[in-house]
Structures are given as structure tokens and as C-alpha cells.
Amino acid sequence: MTYIRTISKKMIYDAIIDAIGQIYCQSTPETIAMINNALTIEEDDVAKDMLKAMLLNEELAAKEKLPICQDTGIVVVFADIGTAVKIENGSLYSIISQAVTDVWEKYYLRDSIALEPIRCFSSNPSKTKDTLQPVILHLSEIPGNKLELHISLKGGGAENCSTLKMFNPTATINEIEDFIVDTVVSSGGKPCPPVFVGIGIGGDFEQCAILAKRALMVPISPFEKKPEYKKMEERLLNQINQKGKGIQGFGGKTTALKVNILSEPCHIASLPVAINIDCHAHRCISITI
Amino acid sequence: MRIINIELPLKSEEIKMFTIRDKLLISGVLYTARDQAHLRLTQLIKEGKPLPFNLADSALFYCGPAPTPPGKVCGAIGPTTSARMDKYTPLLLENGLKVMIGKGERSRVVTEAIHKYNALYLICVGGISALLVQSIVSCETFCWKELAAEAIYRMEVKNFPCYVATI
Ligand code: SF4
Numbered sequence: 001m002t003y004i005r006t007i008s009k010k011m012i013y014d015a016i017i018d019a020i021g022q023i024y025c026q027s028t029p030e031t032i033a034m035i036n037n038a039l040t041i042e043e044d045d046v047a048k049d050m051l052k053a054m055l056l057n058e059e060l061a062a063k064e065k066l067p068i069c070q071d072t073g074i075v076v077v078f079a080d081i082g083t084a085v086k087i088e089n090g091s092l093y094s095i096i097s098q099a100v101t102d103v104w105e106k107y108y109l110r111d112s113i114a115l116e117p118i119r120c121f122s123s124n125p126s127k128t129k130d131t132l133q134p135v136i137l138h139l140s141e142i143p144g145n146k147l148e149l150h151i152s153l154k155g156g157g158a159e160n161c162s163t164l165k166m167f168n169p170t171a172t173i174n175e176i177e178d179f180i181v182d183t184v185v186s187s188g189g190k191p192c193p194p195v196f197v198g199i200g201i202g203g204d205f206e207q208c209a210i211l212a213k214r215a216l217m218v219p220i221s222p223f224e225k226k227p228e229y230k231k232m233e234e235r236l237l238n239q240i241n242q243k244g245k246g247i248q249g250f251g252g253k254t255t256a257l258k259v260n261i262l263s264e265p266c267h268i269a270s271l272p273v274a275i276n277i278d279c280h281a282h283r284c285i286s287i288t289i
Numbered sequence: 290m291r292i293i294n295i296e297l298p299l300k301s302e303e304i305k306m307f308t309i310r311d312k313l314l315i316s317g318v319l320y321t322a323r324d325q326a327h328l329r330l331t332q333l334i335k336e337g338k339p340l341p342f343n344l345a346d347s348a349l350f351y352c353g354p355a356p357t358p359p360g361k362v363c364g365a366i367g368p369t370t371s372a373r374m375d376k377y378t379p380l381l382l383e384n385g386l387k388v389m390i391g392k393g394e395r396s397r398v399v400t401e402a403i404h405k406y407n408a409l410y411l412i413c414v415g416g417i418s419a420l421l422v423q424s425i426v427s428c429e430t431f432c433w434k435e436l437a438a439e440a441i442y443r444m445e446v447k448n449f450p451c452y453v454a455t456i
Contacts, residue, residue: 025419045290046290046310046312046452049290049312050414053414053417053420053450054414054416054417056417056420057416057417057418057419057420060419060420060423061418061419064419066365066418066419066422067355067365067418067419068416068417068418068419069365069367069415069416069417069418070352070353070354070355070364070365070366070367070418071353071367071369072355072365108355108356108357108358108364108365109355109356109365110353110354110355110356110364110365110438111437111438112353112438119325124435125325126325126435126436126437126439128437155416156369156370157369157370157392157393157415160370188393188394189392189393189394189412190370190372190392190393190394192392192414192415192416248392248412248414248415249393249394250310250412250452250454279415279416280416281415281416
């Protein structure tokens, strides 16, 4: 007989408040190390000045508990639920949404959600929530009795530079890589480079996009991947950075800090490729309850 | 990289002195405006109505601030993507706008209008809110409060760091 573990609403709620309380004022330590590295190799004086500003901002924000960016984004959560887990007192969505609403008030974060996407369809186009702030939740099952939450605060500027293309299954690696490089490079300074590039390959239309988002989350490479994909990531990172768009699109050696690819099987007629971009204000965290 | 201290409003002769990639430390008054405020400003101009402030006297900052925590001068601030304002910008430039602050590239049409009207587009590093708030002297909702973060805020700044992108 399987032992079912009950996780209370309070445990989840508290864990989310705590997790978002950590990330709104600090990028992941891995990100800060990468920005430091970008500064070390940079030769352009403006790019160096900007990278130094980013590092100083990280320090100040963490010390004074201030948001690293005014856009604390939309909250995206990947919840991997153990098959032996039961959630007590409420749906996971409502618990997360309540925690997000409360943590937003606690830290004076900006309401950045338009409840009605087509603003002129609403008599109150700046309405951001009814009582609870909307969040984006992706659920999946994992073996065991733990609940894993991968949480991200996803800003709008970088998200807007994301794209998806349904390739033919015979598309060459070069065609796919050109599409990815062009997407990142033509975004210029809009997604606040240096950026993270999350790539989904395969699945269907929506799974591909979800893979690209998941590819941005920490731990950044939790999935087994073929050496071919690792090589492709390296090639893409080099190609993107060689184009020299640089820090904030103002030139420099580093446009992207990391490229991460996730893949899934797909239909014989298709080869979907999705690119999701995140900025240097890379706010994500993984927690296990 | 040249670093230049400037006071708003800028005189036309001053704009000519800058070159691309100069770092400017700005002091003076900025008005924030994002998508919805641009929509309204444009409507007012098209209807021949007066604008809530004089475009020539200050700078537009593409920014939606976070709420101000108690005891602080302002909440988190920073630039939003300028390209979203591109379709409204030529009309604003025609009506006296001189300085814009945001992030990312502008369209060809806006770039040409910036040249034509002898205006200035500056970029400000995105994602450095904690650092930028140190340059804010005051911040208050100026008009269209119902737009919340998208309202127009009047910000007094001191040595606010930007870089010349289009001139
Ligand atoms: S892209 Fe990122 S760093 Fe830039 S404004 Fe948006 S959330 Fe902030």
C-alpha cells in the first residue's frame, strides 16, 4: 500500500512567501557569477560600466531588500507533484495565487498584470486582479511524496522577445540555429541583455513553448541530455555572442550568458522550435516541500 | 566613455554637443509614460486639447514605478522597452518633446524623427532598480492615477545615469 503524504496549505503558502521573498531582490547566485565573469572578459568601457552597475545593483538590492527590477513580472510556477502527495485545504493554484498576492503587498512589488488582455474590452483597463493575482501554473507528476516548485518572476520585456516556429521535420541544424541566433540578436537591447536563452525543441505547439520556459528555470539543467544538444548549446552561445550586440544591446562581448535546450518527441510531420528569453534579472528558485 | 552632467530642460545647442555612447548624469524633472499614457497623450494632441505638462520642458521616461514603500522616496523604477512607444513618438516629437529615456532600439521612423527635431534618445540600464532609486529625489503621481503603474508620475532626479543612444 502506498503511503500518502498530506501537505498542508500553510506549508506551501509559507514556502512560496519565503521563496519569492528571496528572489525579488536577488538574481540566482549562478547569474551573479556569470555577470562577474562577463565583466572580467569585457573590453568595451560602456559595457563594463553597465555590468558594474548590474553587480552593484545586486548588492544594494539584496542588502536593502529592494526589487532588482521594477518589473517583478508574472509569476510562473512549474509544480512537480509526487504521486503520493495529497494537498490539504484547497487547490494548488489558489494557494499559490494567495501567496503571490500577499507577498506582492508585503514587499511593495508592482502589479503588472492586465486582467483583461484586450484593454478596451474592459471598463477598468488597469485592473490587475479580482481578489487574487493571476499566476501561471504548469503541473506534472513525479514519483514519490514530495512537492517540487520551480518558481520564476518573469518580466515582460524579455518575454516579448520570445518566439516559436513550426519547422519542417527535414529542417537542417543550420536552419534551426540561424533562427535561434537571429531571434536573440534581433531582440537587441529590448530584453535587457545579457540574457538567458531557453529553447524547446519538439513536442507539439504548446509543449514546445513550455519546454522553452522550463529551460530557463533552475536547476538549469536537471534533465539528461544528449551530447549533441550540449554541443548545440555551446555553438549557439558562441554564435550569439560573436554578433556583438552586447550589454543592453549597446555592444560588448556578452549578449547571452547561457543557452539551455530541452527536447521531447514530436509528430513525424513537425519540428517545433521555441525560444524563450530571460534577462540578467534572472529571478528563479526551486523548492522542495 | 565621456561622463557629462546635465540639467533638464536641455537647450538645442547642448544636444548637439553629445555623441553616441556618452554617459549622461541627468538632473531635473522627468515624467513617466508607458503605453496607456502615450495613447492618451496622442489622443489629446489629435483632439487639439492641452497636454498635462509641457513636453519641451522635461524628459519622458518610459517607466512604470512600483508602489512606494513607507519611508522611501519612491518604489522600484527602471526603463521599459522603448520600441512599444515608437508608433506615438513622431507626433510627440512634432509637439516639442526633446528627450526620451528607455531601453532598446528605436524604429527607423523614430530615429529619423529624432534627427529631424533635434531630439535625444537615451537608454538607461534595465534591471538595476535598487541602484536607480538612489538618484530619485521625489516621485509623485502627476495625472491619470487610475492607470496605476501606467499613470504619469513626476520624478525629480539627481545624477540619473543614462547613455546617449540616438541623437
Ligand atoms: S527585461 Fe528583465 S531586467 Fe529588463 S525591465 Fe524587464 S524584467 Fe527588468
